[in-house]
């Protein structure tokens with residue numbers, strides 16, 4: 427039987443996966459780590475952390491996937507000694523056979539932290555580092571009912587071609603409601619309809635320069 431996901435080496439040497447089911451890759455083939463750093467850490471977390479001086483930074487990630495964004499964020503919290511509370515949702519968790527092969531722990535020199543991210547139980551808060559706590563939710567974003575508010579949203583679904591529903595108003599309205607005042611959402615997607623929908627639900631939207639292989643990305647701010 428064909429495996430559901432296959433391993434690819436992206437241009438910066440870091441792995442990504444191709445999902446046969448969604449006919450999409452989990453990251454850019456031009457560099458998985460470079461892309462995640464640029465879009466989610468640089469344009470999202472770094473940016474927000476400059477405007478929020480006190481208290482923990484709260485993050486919601488749409489699509490836990492390989493755990494790469496979680497690892498980069500945990501390392502960020504450690505290097506800046508800044509408290510992060512990280513909530514992530516995943517409808518189709520990857521099995522350990524595939525996550526054990528991913529080279530993020532080796533490249534980012536933290537195999538132990540990467541393993542902890544994957545082995546931490548679903549559905550509860552886990553303190554993985556003094557500066558980093560994480561809750562992994564197993565389920566679909568469409569079914570999520572949550573009253574918490576987040577400073578940063580990593581909007582990392584498969585693209586609109588693969589999963590149109592996740593880029594339409596009902597889901598994005600929910601995401602907007604989950605964003606704290608002054609909070610930001612970042613995404614690799616710059617499609618016109620996506621940006622117009624973000625504006626329709628209330629965000630202020632800007633385009634920023636993208637990582638290698640991608641001209642632009644989107645950052646949306648809740649006023």
Ligand SMILES: C[S@@+](CC[C@H](N)C(=O)[O-])C[C@H]1O[C@@H](n2cnc3c(N)ncnc32)[C@H](O)[C@@H]1O
Pocket residue numbers: 451452453462487488489490491492493494495496515516517518519565566567568582583584589592
């Ligand atoms: C682009 S990948 C995420 C990459 C991930 N952030 C990473 O660092 O590896 C999109 C993820 O969304 C998940 N997903 C797809 N549909 C979903 C849904 N309806 N609700 C929650 N997660 C979903 C996929 O299984 C996949 O793991």
